[in-house]
Amino acid sequence: MSTTPAETTVQAVLTDFDVKTGLSTTKAPLQRRLSAMADMYADQAAAAAQVAQDDVLVYEFFDMGVPSTSGDVAYGTSITYPGKVGDEYYMTKGHFHEVLDTAEIYYCLSGNGYMLMENPEGDWQAAEFKPGQAVYVPRRYAHRSINISATEPLVTFFAFPGHAGHDYGTIETKGFRKLCVERDGRPEFVDNPRWQA
Numbered sequence: 193m194s195t196t197p198a199e200t201t202v203q204a205v206l207t208d209f210d211v212k213t214g215l216s217t218t219k220a221p222l223q224r225r226l227s228a229m230a231d232m233y234a235d236q237a238a239a240a241a242q243v244a245q246d247d248v249l250v251y252e253f254f255d256m257g258v259p260s261t262s263g264d265v266a267y268g269t270s271i272t273y274p275g276k277v278g279d280e281y282y283m284t285k286g287h288f289h290e291v292l293d294t295a296e297i298y299y300c301l302s303g304n305g306y307m308l309m310e311n312p313e314g315d316w317q318a319a320e321f322k323p324g325q326a327v328y329v330p331r332r333y334a335h336r337s338i339n340i341s342a343t344e345p346l347v348t349f350f351a352f353p354g355h356a357g358h359d360y361g362t363i364e365t366k367g368f369r370k371l372c373v374e375r376d377g378r379p380e381f382v383d384n385p386r387w388q389a
């Protein structure tokens with residue numbers, strides 16, 4: 193985690209992003225293809241087959257490049273594309289914050305989906321993303337965005353304390369307790385058979 197000394201002046205920086213697509217013209221996106229997270233989906237055979245056929249872009253995000261200090265506010269936009277692996281909707285990898293006691297706010301710009309959250313104490317929650325709705329991810333909750341639309345990208349704006357950091361390892365090892373799958377054309381949260389306590 194890089195820090196900026198208190199006496200260093202951070203210049204006001206102008207960035208841009210489109211309020212519907214989330215795309216920025218001044219920043220480069222960070223992109224994650226299916227191969228980078230294929231082992232996170234429940235249907236491993238379907239994931240491998242899809243990667244072999246077309247290693248699609250599952251999501252991308254724009255990090256607006258704020259210093260990683262506690263007084264700063266990291267922010268950007270996140271775009272999760274529509275699609276499924278087997279019956280499980282496309283999603284982000286998801287993470288805890290390294291500094292567990294830090295929250296995050298997401299605001300849905302377009303599309304439809306869920307923010308799936310869980311804490312180390314065993315609680316889990318899912319909050320729906322619809323345009324104009326904000327989801328507050330409380331301190332201590334891992335979070336993952338899920339796109340449930342068949343056609344539209346799920347686009348959100350996010351902001352969190354600059355020093356929060358990302359802990360990907362815990363979710364990479366344990367997974368989330370719940371999966372979001374399509375059942376009779378509707379999203380449903382079911383137990384993740386591969387979840388490790």
Ligand SMILES: O=P(O)(O)OC[C@H]1O[C@](O)(CO)[C@@H](O)[C@@H]1O
Pocket residue numbers: 253254255268269270271284285286287296335336350352358
């Ligand atoms: O960090 P993940 O789980 O790959 O998902 C990416 C999203 O989460 C963030 O790290 C913010 O929590 C963003 O940079 C991005 O929107």
Ligand SMILES: [Fe+2]
Pocket residue numbers: 287288289296335352
């Ligand atoms: Fe986060």
